[in-house]
Amino acid sequence: MAEVLVYVDHVDGAVRKPTLELLTLARRIGEPVAVALGNGAADTAATLAEHGAVKVLTHEAAEYADYLVVPKVDALQAAYEAVSPAAVLVPSSAEGKEIAARLALRIGSGIITDAVDLEAGDEGPVATQSVFAAAYTTKSRVSKGTPVITVKPNSAAVEAAPAAGAVEALSVSFSAQATGTKVTARTPRESTGRPELTEAAIVVSGGRGVNGAENFAIIEALADSLGAAVGASRAAVDAGWYPHTNQVGQTGKSVSPQLYIASGISGAIQHRAGMQTSKTIVAINKDPEAPIFDLVDYGVVGDLFDVVPQLTEEVKTRKG
Amino acid sequence: MSLRIVVTVKYVPDATGDRHFADDLTVDRDDVDGLLSELDEYAVEQALQISENSDDDVEITVLTVGPEDAKDALRKALSMGADKAVHVEDDDLHGTDAIGTSLVLAKAIEKAGYDLVISGMASTDGTMGVVPALLAERLGVPQVTLLSEVSVEDGTVKGRRDGDAASEQLEASLPAVVSVTDQSGEARYPSFKGIMAAKKKPVESWDLSDLDLEAEEVGLEGAYTTVDAAAERPARTAGTIVKDEGEGGKQLAEFLASQKFI
Numbered sequence: 219m220a221e222v223l224v225y226v227d228h229v230d231g232a233v234r235k236p237t238l239e240l241l242t243l244a245r246r247i248g249e250p251v252a253v254a255l256g257n258g259a260a261d262t263a264a265t266l267a268e269h270g271a272v273k274v275l276t277h278e279a280a281e282y283a284d285y286l287v288v289p290k291v292d293a294l295q296a297a298y299e300a301v302s303p304a305a306v307l308v309p310s311s312a313e314g315k316e317i318a319a320r321l322a323l324r325i326g327s328g329i330i331t332d333a334v335d336l337e338a339g340d341e342g343p344v345a346t347q348s349v350f351a352a353a354y355t356t357k358s359r360v361s362k363g364t365p366v367i368t369v370k371p372n373s374a375a376v377e378a379a380p381a382a383g384a385v386e387a388l389s390v391s392f393s394a395q396a397t398g399t400k401v402t403a404r405t406p407r408e409s410t411g412r413p414e415l416t417e418a419a420i421v422v423s424g425g426r427g428v429n430g431a432e433n434f435a436i437i438e439a440l441a442d443s444l445g446a447a448v449g450a451s452r453a454a455v456d457a458g459w460y461p462h463t464n465q466v467g468q469t470g471k472s473v474s475p476q477l478y479i480a481s482g483i484s485g486a487i488q489h490r491a492g493m494q495t496s497k498t499i500v501a502i503n504k505d506p507e508a509p510i511f512d513l514v515d516y517g518v519v520g521d522l523f524d525v526v527p528q529l530t531e532e533v534k535t536r537k538g
Numbered sequence: 539m540s541l542r543i544v545v546t547v548k549y550v551p552d553a554t555g556d557r558h559f560a561d562d563l564t565v566d567r568d569d570v571d572g573l574l575s576e577l578d579e580y581a582v583e584q585a586l587q588i589s590e591n592s593d594d595d596v597e598i599t600v601l602t603v604g605p606e607d608a609k610d611a612l613r614k615a616l617s618m619g620a621d622k623a624v625h626v627e628d629d630d631l632h633g634t635d636a637i638g639t640s641l642v643l644a645k646a647i648e649k650a651g652y653d654l655v656i657s658g659m660a661s662t663d664g665t666m667g668v669v670p671a672l673l674a675e676r677l678g679v680p681q682v683t684l685l686s687e688v689s690v691e692d693g694t695v696k697g698r699r700d701g702d703a704a705s706e707q708l709e710a711s712l713p714a715v716v717s718v719t720d721q722s723g724e725a726r727y728p729s730f731k732g733i734m735a736a737k738k739k740p741v742e743s744w745d746l747s748d749l750d751l752e753a754e755e756v757g758l759e760g761a762y763t764t765v766d767a768a769a770e771r772p773a774r775t776a777g778t779i780v781k782d783e784g785e786g787g788k789q790l791a792e793f794l795a796s797q798k799f800i
């Protein structure tokens with residue numbers, strides 16, 4: 219059976235959920251061979267094996283942390299040359315897309331980004347994408363070279379599928395470009411203890427209607443009662459009420475949770491671009507004409523300062 | 539010293555319009571008004587700021603690959619303050635994908651001459667966010683991308699990249715390819731004077747032969763990817779909308795419980 223390379227997104231050996239989803243999708247096309255780079259690479263093996271990786275290629279080097287993107291491209295290319303896979307799958311993070319694109323160019327292949335689903339097809343893997351702010355769904359494929367495809371979080375269910383997961387050291391020689399862009403300082407994000415925005419099953423977002431940084435406590439309280447991640451519209455972020463890392467939309471994160479709750483958000487096209495594929499959508503807005511109501515499964519026309527705290531209390535009561 | 543900046547700008551269908559696909563499954567560029575991608579305005583703005591903060595002699599060229607109307611995007615960038623423009627236009631470019639676009643842009647950038655390329659974070663129609671990385675790969679120069687802050691001094695570009703896991707300070711020597719995010723600072727509006735001045739600024743037109751490119755290398759034929767189908771997403775079925783009369787939060791909780799979220 220053909221092998222499929224899966225680029226592993228991990229933090230010091232802890233595999234992030236979108237990579238496990240990629241393994242599910244990879245198994246539809248062939249046998250997943252994972253590539254884990256940098257500090258803790260070998261520690262990823264057990265989790266990857268549990269989810270279907272037949273092999274885990276690892277390489278640790280200071281370059282992955284000290285220089286931007288290119289060392290990872292060099293390594294993925296080395297893995298590509300070692301394996302000759304039928305496809306290469308990479309998580310659709312900002313960095314993932316850059317790595318995938320440069321690899322595609324080097325190996326003479328096409329690239330598809332932000333797939334939300336992937337199936338095997340007669341002429342190679344068929345990727346589903348959601349485009350024009352999710353107004354359209356397209357089916358595309360790479361028609362030249364080995365398909366390189368980046369896949370969005372929440373595109374598949376994580377499935378256990380035990381496999382050998384044999385760890386092999388990958389041999390990598392870095393290109394002349396590898397040390398071109400130096401990372402001179404790095405400030406890790408502080409963890410909020412809440413789920414990762416793009417990976418969360420429930421996202422609770424606040425917009426301009428929240429009217430102040432301090433009022434985001436109301437949104438956070440609802441999120442915590444549901445075990446949800448917190449999102450924000452660009453208007454709320456630009457006002458300095460919430461960090462940009464939490465922005466949902468075209469220039470923020472694109473989310474596709476089971477449940478999305480928008481409070482005080484009008485539903486501009488650029489916001490919709492990042493949340494329209496959510497399974498169930500709920501909105502609280504005092505303007506009955508707000509475009510967000512066109513998307514909702516359930517909407518409450520009302521003041522979020524009344525509705526949200528009442529909802530939070532009720533959730534807590536029901537959860538006991 | 540002089541510093542030659544090339545800013546890549548894309549002409550895109552207005553996101554607030556009713557965007558759709560043409561019969562050949564390329565983006566329909568006729569039915570919806572086009573404009574300079576808002577995300578590329580940030581790139582033009584940063585080029586202007588680098589120029590304003592520099593003692594060097596800075597020349598800013600804006601470059602687009604696109605149809606006839608894409609000149610509008612160049613005019614807008616010129617009226618913001620860029621010095622000159624290059625429009626790569628050729629009928630054979632219709633249907634070019636990201637790999638092909640990066641090839642044409644890279645050739646044009648080399649022909650124009652550059653020390654620094656500045657791109658937007660993503661185009662608002664394709665939203666791939668890969669062209670800057672592809673340009674760096676093709677040009678063989680450092681990529682310093684997705685910056686929310688950028689500065690150039692003594693042949694070095696520095697910037698801050700706010701990633702998911704960390705915020706990083708980056709540094710590379712020129713020549714380099716930079717891309718900037720919408721966090722890099724509001725783009726200026728063209729002044730009346732700027733709009734008048736733009737009318738007199740040079741706009742060069744190049745076609746594929748000017749760039750030593752063959753038709754087969756670009757367009758639908760040269761594309762590395764194929765779109766087989768595009769379907770309008772079915773409208774979401776109309777949901778329940780209630781007016782809060784004191785019980786809105788509880789009603790919402792009831793709905794969430796019925797959907798097994800609580």
Ligand SMILES: Cc1cc2nc3c(=O)[nH]c(=O)nc-3n(C[C@H](O)[C@H](O)[C@H](O)COP(=O)(O)OP(=O)(O)OC[C@H]3O[C@@H](n4cnc5c(N)ncnc54)[C@H](O)[C@@H]3O)c2cc1C
Nearest residue numbers: 425426427451452453467468469470482484488504505522
């Ligand atoms: C290139 C580009 C990229 C962009 N990218 C993004 C992006 O990634 N994400 C994004 O979100 N936006 C993005 N935008 C901005 C987008 O166009 C909107 O401006 C933004 O989404 C508006 O945010 P909002 O809904 O919070 O604010 P508004 O549109 O001002 O809406 C606020 C809503 O709150 C309601 N409200 C007010 N008070 C209350 C109350 N007490 N109770 C209940 N409801 C209340 C109002 O009725 C209103 O509907 C982008 C724009 C451009 C041009």
Ligand SMILES: Nc1ncnc2c1ncn2[C@@H]1O[C@H](COP(=O)(O)O)[C@@H](O)[C@H]1O
Nearest residue numbers: 546547603657658660661666667668669
């Ligand atoms: N046709 C084009 N002409 C000029 N610049 C472009 C073109 N396509 C993409 N770009 C540049 O590349 C950036 C990223 O585009 P993309 O990878 O398509 O999302 C844009 O913000 C532009 O700066």
